[in-house]
Amino acid sequence: MSDINKISVMSSFIKDKIDEHGWSMKKFIEETGLSQGYAYKLVSNKRDFTPNDETLNKIADVMGFSDKDRKYLLNLAARERETGNIIYEDEPVPELPEPGPAPEPAEPAPSSDPPVPEVTWTHRKVVLGIIFGLLGGLLLGCCSSSVLIPLVCQYLNIQNYPYFHGF
Secondary structure: OOHHHOOEHHHHHHHHHHHHHOOOHHHHHHHHOOOHHHHHHHOOOOOOOOOOHHHHHHHHHHHOOOHHHHHHHHHHHHHHHHHOOOOEOOOOOOOOOOOOOOOOOOOOOOOOOOOOOOOOHHHHHHHHHHHHHHHHHHHHOHHHHHHHHHHHHHHOOOOOOOOOOOO
């Protein structure tokens, strides 16, 4: 059979079910509510899409598919979506694994970012001292900030701060 005349497994399956019911395509279209173009393309060798589960369930409901046939049709669609290819008759139909218990969540991988150092109270005092010294310098004149910053730092008792170089 040439590649042009290949019919997909899903199209063949639906077409066989229509024939089993003794339905014409017109009856199939009326019962399912699908558009004529969509329905004809669905069962032809020119199908280039995978119908969504809602459409397939509607077809299965209207045609009275058994649970086994419904599952087979939905698995075909899922496999086509997963692989991104239409499944043809001369290819084996892959089975989807049964859903099992949810896997245990993996432990988060250790971050490659360096740990953020904790800001100590002494560090905060230095920042406060600089801010108050600068604000005081603005209020009293620029030159006084060089005097106020060390005084505020001394008042806040931060001489033991590791970055303190003394006054």
